[in-house]
Amino acid sequence: MKYPENIFKKEEELLLQTYKRIPIEISHGEGVYLVSTDGKKYLDFFSGLAVNALGYGNKKVIQAIEEQIKKYIHLSNYYINSPQIELAERLVKYSGLSKVFFANSGTEAVEASLKLIRKHFGPEKKIITFSNAFHGRTYGSLSLSGKEKYKKYFSPLLPNIVQLEFNNVEQLEDNIDKNTAAVYLEFVQGEGGIQVTSNQFADKIIELRDRFKFALVADEVQCGIGRTGKPFAFNHYEIEPDLVIVAKAIGVGLPLGALITNKKYENVFHPGDHGSTFGGNPVACAAGLVVLNEVFENGLMNNVARLGEYFKSELNTLRKKYIQKINEVRGSGFMLGVELFKPCESLVKSFRDRSILVNCTNGNVLRILPPLISTKEDISIFIKEFNEILSPDV
Numbered sequence: 001m002k003y004p005e006n007i008f009k010k011e012e013e014l015l016l017q018t019y020k021r022i023p024i025e026i027s028h029g030e031g032v033y034l035v036s037t038d039g040k041k042y043l044d045f046f047s048g049l050a051v052n053a054l055g056y057g058n059k060k061v062i063q064a065i066e067e068q069i070k071k072y073i074h075l076s077n078y079y080i081n082s083p084q085i086e087l088a089e090r091l092v093k094y095s096g097l098s099k100v101f102f103a104n105s106g107t108e109a110v111e112a113s114l115k116l117i118r119k120h121f122g123p124e125k126k127i128i129t130f131s132n133a134f135h136g137r138t139y140g141s142l143s144l145s146g147k148e149k150y151k152k153y154f155s156p157l158l159p160n161i162v163q164l165e166f167n168n169v170e171q172l173e174d175n176i177d178k179n180t181a182a183v184y185l186e187f188v189q190g191e192g193g194i195q196v197t198s199n200q201f202a203d204k205i206i207e208l209r210d211r212f213k214f215a216l217v218a219d220e221v222q223c224g225i226g227r228t229g230k231p232f233a234f235n236h237y238e239i240e241p242d243l244v245i246v247a248k249a250i251g252v253g254l255p256l257g258a259l260i261t262n263k264k265y266e267n268v269f270h271p272g273d274h275g276s277t278f279g280g281n282p283v284a285c286a287a288g289l290v291v292l293n294e295v296f297e298n299g300l301m302n303n304v305a306r307l308g309e310y311f312k313s314e315l316n317t318l319r320k321k322y323i324q325k326i327n328e329v330r331g332s333g334f335m336l337g338v339e340l341f342k343p344c345e346s347l348v349k350s351f352r353d354r355s356i357l358v359n360c361t362n363g364n365v366l367r368i369l370p371p372l373i374s375t376k377e378d379i380s381i382f383i384k385e386f387n388e389i390l391s392p393d394v
C-alpha cells in the first residue's frame with residue numbers, strides 16, 4: 001500500500017508530538033530488511049529497538065500467531081491460558097528463577113516489581129538506581145530513571161529512591177546499608193549508551209546483598225533474551241538476581257513484559273495485589289514461545305555470541321583506523337555501542353542515506369541492535385559502509 005503523500009503532516013496534526021520520527025515510510029519488512037514505500041531496502045540494525053529479534057516475516061511466528069488467534073485472542077486473567085503457562089515454564093527454566101507475572105511492556109513489568117518490593121520491604125526503605133539508568137516512562141519506572149531530562153517536568157516522583165553513579169564501587173559501599181530494599185541494575189545499560197557493568201561493581205553488589213539482604217533486580221528488558229550472546233546479561237557474571245524483568249524481544253513485536261521472581265519473593269503478591277487486563281495475552285505468549293525456542297533451543301544465541309565477537313573486533317579495527325573519531329567500542333553479542341567524540345545524529349543520517357538503519361543514544365553513542373538472525377554478510381555490509389562514512393577527512 002502506498003501511504004498518502006501527506007502522512008507526515010497528518011502525523012503532526014493528529015498525534016501528540018512525543019516522538020521525533022524517522023522520515024521514511026515503511027511498506028513492509030523482509031528478514032533483516034525494512035522496505036520503504038518508495039522501494040528502498042534498508043538493512044535494519046535497530047530492530048524496532050531490540051524487539052524484532054527474529055527480523056520481519058518470520059514464518060514460525062506468523063504460524064504461531066495464526067494458530068492462537070483461531071483458538072482465542074483474549075480470555076482475561078480470570079482464566080488460565082496455556083501459552084502463558086508454557087512461556088512461564090521457559091522463562092523460569094532459562095533464568096533459573098521460580099515464578100512469573102506477565103504484563104504488557106517493560107515499564108509495566110518494572111511497576112510490578114516496585115509494588116512487590118514496597119509490599120515486602122515497606123515504604124521507608126530505599127531503592128538504589130544508577131546514573132544513566134533507563135527503566136521506562138510510567139511514574140514508578142520514571143522515578144528509577146538516571147536521566148534528568150526524562151524526569152524534569154514530572155515531579156513529585158516516588159520517594160526513597162537514591163541514585164548512585166554507575167560502576168562506582170565506593171558509592172555502593174557508602175550508600176547501601178540495612179535500610180536498602182532493592183538495587184535496580186541494567187547489566188548492560190541500553191538507553192544509557194551501552195555501558196557495561198564492571199566485574200568489580202557486580203562483585204561488590206553480591207557482597208553487599210549477602211550482608212544487607214536487599215533484592216537485586218536485573219532489568220533485562222533490552223539486554224536479555226540472548227541479545228548479549230548469553231541468555232541474560234547477568235549471565236556474564238557469577239550472580240543470581242532476585243527479580244528479573246524482561247520485555248521487548250519476548251513478544252517479538254506483540255506487547256508483552258514479564259517479572260520473574262526467585263523463590264524468596266514468589267509469595268509476596270496475593271490475589272488482588274496486582275493485575276492487568278491484557279498482561280500475558282495468549283497471542284503474544286504464543287509468539288514469545290517461538291522466539292525463546294529459536295534463541296535458546298535452535299542455536300540463535302550461539303550465533304549471536306560468535307558473530308557478536310566478529311562484529312566487535314571489526315568495529316575495534318575501525319576504531320584503530322579512526323582513532324581521532326571513535327573513542328570506544330562497548331558491549332557484546334548484538335548489543336554494541338560505538339562512542340564517538342562528536343554527537344552521532346548526523347552519522348545516523350549518513351547510514352540512512354546508505355540504506356542502513358541504526359540508532360544514536362546518549363548523544364554520542366551509536367547503538368547497534370541488529371535482529372538476532374543477522375548474518376556475517378549483514379555485518380560486513382554495515383562495517384563497509386561505516387568505514388566509508390568515516391573515511392572523509394573531516
Ligand SMILES: Cc1ncc(COP(=O)(O)O)c(C=O)c1O
Nearest residue numbers: 105106107134135136190221222
Ligand atoms: C532497560 C529498559 N527497561 C525498561 C524499558 C521500558 O520498556 P517499555 O518501553 O516496553 O515500557 C526499556 C525500554 O527501552 C528499557 O530499555
